[in-house]
Each structure stands twice: as structure tokens, then as C-alpha cells.
Amino acid sequence: MSSPYRAIFAAPGARSFSAAGLLARMPLSMMGIGIVTMTSEITGEYGLAGALSAALALATAAMGPQVSRLVDRYGQRRVLRPATLFSVAATACLLLGARLRWPHWTLFVLVLGVGAVPSVGAMVRARWAALYRDSPHHLHTAYSAESVIDELVFIAGPVLAIGLSTGWFPEAGPLLAGVFLLLGVFWLTAQRATEPPPSGTAHGGGGSALRSGGLRVLVGTSVALGALFGSIEVVTVAFAEELGHKALSSVVLAVWALGSCIAGTVFGLLRPKGEPARRWLVGVCVMAVSMIPLQLVGNLPSLTVALFFAGLAIAPTMVTTMALVERHVPRANLTEGMTWTSTGMAVGAALGSSLAGAVVDASGAGTGYAVPGVAGALAAVGAFLGYRRLRSARERVSRRTGTSVPRPRGGSGAHDGDTSKGTNHGVGEDERVA
Known part of the structure; x- marks a missing residue:
């Protein structure tokens, strides 16, 4: 490790x-x-x-x-x-x-x-x-x-x-x-x-985590990304079935997840610089662009390669999403805020899979990949429209809470062995997540 x-x-x-x-x-x-x-x-x-x-x-x-x-x-x-x-x-x-x-x-x-x-x-x-x-x-x-x-x-x-x-x-x-x-x-x-x-x-919190404008942006984009995920699964199974290899659809989807696994592992080794909201915006846009090759595939090998590269953008974007939730949501609502992004994806996946199934039934599996393409485009548009709010919302949350993430019971903060980091208890909201 x-x-x-x-x-x-x-x-x-x-x-x-x-x-x-x-x-x-x-x-x-x-x-x-x-x-x-x-x-x-x-x-x-x-x-x-x-x-x-x-x-x-x-x-x-x-x-x-x-x-x-x-x-x-x-x-x-x-x-x-x-x-x-x-x-x-x-x-x-x-x-x-x-x-x-x-x-x-x-x-x-x-x-x-x-x-x-x-x-x-x-x-x-x-x-x-x-x-x-x-x-x-x-x-x-x-x-x-x-x-x-x-x-x-x-x-x-x-x-x-x-x-x-x-x-x-x-x-x-x-x-x-x-x-x-x-x-x-x-x-x-x-x-x-x-x-x-x-x-x-x-802390005596209160109210819903959705009061955060930044969280609403993340949840809205998560719905579109969930539609992308759900539709790809349905269309890929149908595409493999049309080619007479339905059983291989699980292998193709596993390669898609493998791409995300590899990217997530490497991303965890890095120390990203700059604004997290900007990294999130770039990640969402890369996910949207990665849907374009899916419109051109004609066989399972090319689909597998396209999905592998599409998977590379998933984990880094999801990691940054959670970091932004932790940054923008009041401390007393942190778990709820993280759950809302998962909820958005679940709703989007249900909508995307249903729509993809209807398109496949009407026009075939090849046409079905237009559904994740449109979902990706909607996610990118939502990310662009919400980017400014995502950047400014953190300042309002910082002023509203003025507290740190609660320590675990019996814990003592970071256990990283690096005393040059994690010891400044006056770190501002903008500096807490790289």
C-alpha cells in the first residue's frame, strides 16, 4: 500500500x-x-x-x-x-x-x-x-x-x-x-x-442541509450524473444482447468500474492544488465529453475501451464532490449533506435507466447511448451555471457556522504523523480542503 x-x-x-x-x-x-x-x-x-x-x-x-x-x-x-x-x-x-x-x-x-x-x-x-x-x-x-x-x-x-x-x-x-x-x-x-x-x-444544528446553495448545485448535478450512470448500464446490457453476447455485458461494465478504481487510487496519492470547485467543474465536463465516443462504437471491444477511459473521470469527480459537501454544508448537517448527493444520483439513475429502456425499445441499443450523452451535457451545463454559487456559498457557510468538523469520540484529530499539517486550529473554510 x-x-x-x-x-x-x-x-x-x-x-x-x-x-x-x-x-x-x-x-x-x-x-x-x-x-x-x-x-x-x-x-x-x-x-x-x-x-x-x-x-x-x-x-x-x-x-x-x-x-x-x-x-x-x-x-x-x-x-x-x-x-x-x-x-x-x-x-x-x-x-x-x-x-x-x-x-x-x-x-x-x-x-x-x-x-x-x-x-x-x-x-x-x-x-x-x-x-x-x-x-x-x-x-x-x-x-x-x-x-x-x-x-x-x-x-x-x-x-x-x-x-x-x-x-x-x-x-x-x-x-x-x-x-x-x-x-x-x-x-x-x-x-x-x-x-x-x-x-x-x-452544536445544536437545525434545519435541512439543503439550505446550502452550494449543496443544491451539487445535488442537481448529481441527478444528471446519476442519469448518465443508470442509462449506461441499461444500454450496455441491451447493446451486448443485440450482438449476441449478453453475458459479457457484466465484464464490460466491470471494466468501466475498473477505470474509476484506478483513477481513484491514483488521485488519492496526489495533492491537488487550486480551487476544488474548479476541479469539480473540470471533472464533470470531462465526464460529459467522455460520452461522445460511446455514440460511435460498433462492437464490444471498442465499447469496453471507451468505457474504461470514461471511468477514469468518475472517482476523482466524486471525491471532489464529497470534499465540496464537507466544505459547504454546516457541520451539524454533514452526514445529511453527503447523503443528499447520493440521493440525487439514485433519483437520476432511476430516471436515466427508465428513459434509456424506452429509447432502446423504440430505436435500438446504438441509439440508446444518446441518453447518457444528453445526461452528461445537462450535468456540464448545470455545473457551469452553478459554479459561481459553489464558489461563493462556502463563505456564507463559514460565517454561519464558525465551527470545525466535530472530533470523533475519544479521538484527537489527525493521526498522520506530520506535525507540519493539521495543527492550525484557526484554518479558514477556504483552506480546510485542498
Whole structure:
């Protein structure tokens, strides 16, 4: 492991809470596709399977920020455990209902309960933010590591979910996802030393994180980027099927994620200079431009190459997005703010996948790549329009809060072994994230 990553994981508890976050995040990539596979295997109704998956995505998008807002106010342990138990119980009932062929409306009610799953990625990033509040370079590396973990989850999760549900028994995929969630969240919340203190006892926050103009810009752009991600997945499967190699679509999409993994790993080794908002704008624009080659591909090898290079822009842009959230959102709403960007992507992915499916049905898979192309263009336009607000919003947030990211329980700030950084407790808002 390269030295910047070794340094961040040297902090007491860092390896443990990151590993717990990895386990608890597996349902993010397993539950939706697991429910689709389970439902189609049991009932043969792909329409019902897709509708349940869409309902899950919307439920998660609606409830995720609310769960995170409660976490900011009351703490991770007090909120995540009951929320997880509720979600896992709903999952168990959903599996039973699918097996016993309960009425369809009951399945939709149950899948809404499954959507109460907490945004574990935001919880882990909040711990990193509390741990390295005074060490922006180490926080940058930590966010990069988490972005790579996200990509690994999306590489391994669908393979596990589909393989178990088709090779063992239909409910196996979502069942394992529920087990991962339960074990991961309880492992994470057992680690009290690195848990950020709740705002209700430390800062007395209040109000929604969306009051931040900068966050609204990030969330709006995240919707467009989510549409880009969701549509690419649907169109790539259809494109591979048209060429007679549907099974290879998972390999092509894995190469796309691999490109993001590599870029995220390298990005974490760097110490970016200059304005983060500018880097974010450039990243969004590069993602938009990377959609152009997809309009020209005619076979799977060329598509694989195009998606690999398109993936290189993803992780750096997502890392910078989280850094901007940490910079612009009041400290008492940090977890909620991070969750809102994920929510925006989830909503966008649902819209993008639906639109892409309609375009593919009407005009074929080749035409379908126009959907991520348009989504990328919309993201770039939104980034340009919101750039000035993103730059100025940080100053208003700094004046409004005047506080630092809360230290973890029992923590002592940065554990990087570099006393030349992270010791200036008077660092201004503009200097906290490189």
C-alpha cells in the first residue's frame, strides 16, 4: 500500500470502521438487482421485478436523507441500529411474500420498508471528516479510498447477487445483502471511539442541509450524473444482447468500474492544488465529453475501451464532490449533506435507466447511448451555471457556522504523523480542503 494510504489507515480505528463500512455497503449494489433476479426467477414477471426495483430506489432516495438527518442530530449508533433492524425485517418479509406469492401491493409496501436502509457511505465519510478535520491532504486520500471501495462494491455486489439467486435459490441474493447490512452496521456502530458526536449535544444544528446553495448545485448535478450512470448500464446490457453476447455485458461494465478504481487510487496519492470547485467543474465536463465516443462504437471491444477511459473521470469527480459537501454544508448537517448527493444520483439513475429502456425499445441499443450523452451535457451545463454559487456559498457557510468538523469520540484529530499539517486550529473554510 502506498504511503498516503498507509498513513490514513494508521489512525486508531480507521481500518476497522472502513472495513465495517465496506461490508455494510454491499447491499447498495446487491439489493436492487437481487430483488429483480429473485422476482423474475419466482414469478417470471420482469415488469413486476423492474417496478419493485424502481420503488426501492425511490424509497431509498426519499428516506436516506431523513435517516442521515436524524444521525446528525442523535448520533450513528442511536439511529442506524433501529433503522437497520427495520430495513432487514422488511427484507425478510419481502422474501417470504415473494416465495408465498402474496398480492403485488404487499410487495410494494414491503419494499418501501427495505428503502429505510441508511447511507453507510456517508456515515463512514463523516468519520473520516471528524478524524482528519485539520489535515486536508489526508482527508482527500481518505475520500479517494472510499470512492475506490464504492467501485469495488459495484463490481462484486451484482455478481454475488445474481449468481446466488440463479445458482442457489431465488431469495439468496437479497438475503445475503440483508445479512451484510445487519453485520456491517452493527460492527460499525460498535466502534464508539471514532463516531462523530451528534449535533444535538455538540452544536445544536437545525434545519435541512439543503439550505446550502452550494449543496443544491451539487445535488442537481448529481441527478444528471446519476442519469448518465443508470442509462449506461441499461444500454450496455441491451447493446451486448443485440450482438449476441449478453453475458459479457457484466465484464464490460466491470471494466468501466475498473477505470474509476484506478483513477481513484491514483488521485488519492496526489495533492491537488487550486480551487476544488474548479476541479469539480473540470471533472464533470470531462465526464460529459467522455460520452461522445460511446455514440460511435460498433462492437464490444471498442465499447469496453471507451468505457474504461470514461471511468477514469468518475472517482476523482466524486471525491471532489464529497470534499465540496464537507466544505459547504454546516457541520451539524454533514452526514445529511453527503447523503443528499447520493440521493440525487439514485433519483437520476432511476430516471436515466427508465428513459434509456424506452429509447432502446423504440430505436435500438446504438441509439440508446444518446441518453447518457444528453445526461452528461445537462450535468456540464448545470455545473457551469452553478459554479459561481459553489464558489461563493462556502463563505456564507463559514460565517454561519464558525465551527470545525466535530472530533470523533475519544479521538484527537489527525493521526498522520506530520506535525507540519493539521495543527492550525484557526484554518479558514477556504483552506480546510485542498
